[in-house]
Amino acid sequence: MDSLDCKRFQKTAGADLNALDQSLLAHVEGCADCDAFLKKARRFDKSLAAAIKVDVPNDLIQKLLHNADEVGSGQAGGSNRFPRFMAVAASVLLIVGASFMVNRVAPVPTQSLEQVVLSHIEAEPKMLTLASFVPDDVAKARLLDFGIEMKRPMGKVSHIELCDIGETQGVHIVMEGEKGPVTLLFLPTIPSQTTRFFSEGRWVGYTAPAGEGTLAIVGEVGEPLEEIDSSVRDAIKWL
Amino acid sequence: MRSCLVKDVEKKRVYRLLVESYTGDLYRYAVWLCKDPVNADDLVQETCLRAWKSLDKLKDHSAAKGWLIRILRNEYARQFSRYRPVFVETELDEVAKKDVANDTSSEAFFLRRAIDELAEEYREPLLLQVLGGFSCEEIGEMCGLTKGATMTRLFRAKQKLRAQLEAER
Numbered sequence: 190m191d192s193l194d195c196k197r198f199q200k201t202a203g204a205d206l207n208a209l210d211q212s213l214l215a216h217v218e219g220c221a222d223c224d225a226f227l228k229k230a231r232r233f234d235k236s237l238a239a240a241i242k243v244d245v246p247n248d249l250i251q252k253l254l255h256n257a258d259e260v261g262s263g264q265a266g267g268s269n270r271f272p273r274f275m276a277v278a279a280s281v282l283l284i285v286g287a288s289f290m291v292n293r294v295a296p297v298p299t300q301s302l303e304q305v306v307l308s309h310i311e312a313e314p315k316m317l318t319l320a321s322f323v324p325d326d327v328a329k330a331r332l333l334d335f336g337i338e339m340k341r342p343m344g345k346v347s348h349i350e351l352c353d354i355g356e357t358q359g360v361h362i363v364m365e366g367e368k369g370p371v372t373l374l375f376l377p378t379i380p381s382q383t384t385r386f387f388s389e390g391r392w393v394g395y396t397a398p399a400g401e402g403t404l405a406i407v408g409e410v411g412e413p414l415e416e417i418d419s420s421v422r423d424a425i426k427w428l
Numbered sequence: 429m430r431s432c433l434v435k436d437v438e439k440k441r442v443y444r445l446l447v448e449s450y451t452g453d454l455y456r457y458a459v460w461l462c463k464d465p466v467n468a469d470d471l472v473q474e475t476c477l478r479a480w481k482s483l484d485k486l487k488d489h490s491a492a493k494g495w496l497i498r499i500l501r502n503e504y505a506r507q508f509s510r511y512r513p514v515f516v517e518t519e520l521d522e523v524a525k526k527d528v529a530n531d532t533s534s535e536a537f538f539l540r541r542a543i544d545e546l547a548e549e550y551r552e553p554l555l556l557q558v559l560g561g562f563s564c565e566e567i568g569e570m571c572g573l574t575k576g577a578t579m580t581r582l583f584r585a586k587q588k589l590r591a592q593l594e595a596e597r
Contacts, residue, residue, distance in 0.1 A: 204582035205557065205564050233590060237558055240536035241543065243456045246469065253447045256473060257440070257480040386437045393437060 198223045202230045254383065302379065302396050303387040305355035306405040310372050310392070313352075316363050317370040322347050335360045338426040344417075359402075366417060371408030373421065379403045400427045442489065443480055450496050451476075456559045457497065460551075461504050463544075474507065475500040494566055497556070501570070535593065542592040550585035553578055 194216045201208050203226075209217075217223045310317070323331070323346045329339040331349045337360070348363035359376045372394065381403040386395045394407030394414065399422075406414050454475060458468035478499050479486075486495055543551060556567045568578040 200583055201579070203586055204579040208564055208579070230586075233586065234558075236535060237539060237586075237589070240539035241456070241460065241555070241558060243459045243465075245452045245455045246465075249455060249469065249472065250447055250451050252473060253451060253476045254444060256477055257443055257447075260477060260480060384440075386441055388437070395437075 195220060195223055199226050202227055206230060206234060251383075258384070302376075302381070302403065302405070303385070303389075303394075306372065306374055306394065306396065306407060307387075307389055307392065309352065309354045309361075309374070310407060313361075316348050316350070316361065318347075322365070323349060332360075332362075332425065336427065339424060340426055341424050343421050343424040364417075366408055366412050368412045369409040371406065371412050371414065371417060373407075373418070374405035375399055375402060376405065377402035439483055442486075443483060446479065446492055446496065447476060450493055453493065453560055454496055454500055457555060458500060458504070460543075460555050460559065461500075471500065471504055471507070475503050478503060493560065494562065494570065497560055497562075498570060538593055538596045539589060542589045545592075546585055546588060550581055550588065553581045554585040557582060 194213075198209075198213050198216050198220070201213055202223075206227075217227055325339075325342045328343070328346045328349060332339045335349075335351065343364060345365035346362055347365065348361065350361045352359060352361040354361070354374060354376060357376055357378045359374050362373060363370065369391075372392075377400065379402055381396055381398050384395055384397040386393075388394070388410070391409050392407050393410050393412070394405060396403050396405045397418070398404075404418070406418050408414050408417070451472065454472045455468055458471040458475075459465055462468045462471055475496065479496055486492060543554070546554070553567045553571060553573070556562045556570060557564075562570070564575050564578045564582070567573070567582075568575050571578065573581070
């Protein structure tokens, strides 16, 4: 037995099993003492890991994400959010589905929600044109048909339609934004728990909980989507 | 405005990834530092808020775990090192409810007690290795030690635990 190698082996294995290099692993193959030491060290590390294992609270991750959202939104805007939104001149496409107007049976999704949203936008290019705008009183009446009360003007709305979106229905509203067309989809039969961001080509967007359903908002890269989302939510009330 | 939004979306994406990947490691380490699940929860929340605020400083995402642990250690030192528990009379079954560990064997009980009794200089590298899965180099960097000194501390920490466990048997 090479005592120097044994000392080096046992000092390393006794500290960190992952630090054993090739020469030390070669040594253990021919040394019964070090082989026994290695087995003991492995057993001990396993017991140690089991002894100090701690269950993590189920809601901790959600709390951490929520905290950041709160801090983020606090830094992002404050009182100037609404006036900034009202000043924008871009296109917003909003799809909102009222709970009593649409099929309440949630379909089995065959695509991700993000894919459904983006496919719907791509499938209806005419909705992205902003030739004319819906007067506020007409927008108010149409939204009311879909179970949405418009408490104050949301901005320049060009389209409000009830659409088949993927395998469900929702309301599709187009508004002017800052950079170009933006899409918001309210899908009342598709619940969501968290905000999920996505991007594809010229579009960026996210889906977020809205009532018992989901609100998707999509616009061109650079569009202040969260400000628009916040202002729209301030301007309307789900009935 | 365009780049701000993209940056914000990217920041949220990175933060979510960090939280989903490392909350468990942070919380387990915090429980051992604070010796109390409620304070550990607070410590992890404070750590993640600080991480969120300074996420732009994280240049190498592969080093994120070490970065988060460093924030947690600093925050613990800042907030909890001055904490002095108030001693109150508590029923034994209430104490049992606060024990969040999984392994209820007698060996695990003795090991946990032995870890508690280790000097800080031994306990911290050990917890970083076992809970965090960090290498000796990484632990050395966090604790301000050379790789050799870190290995020596880990070796001695385990040696002390083994000796105490043997004594209990």
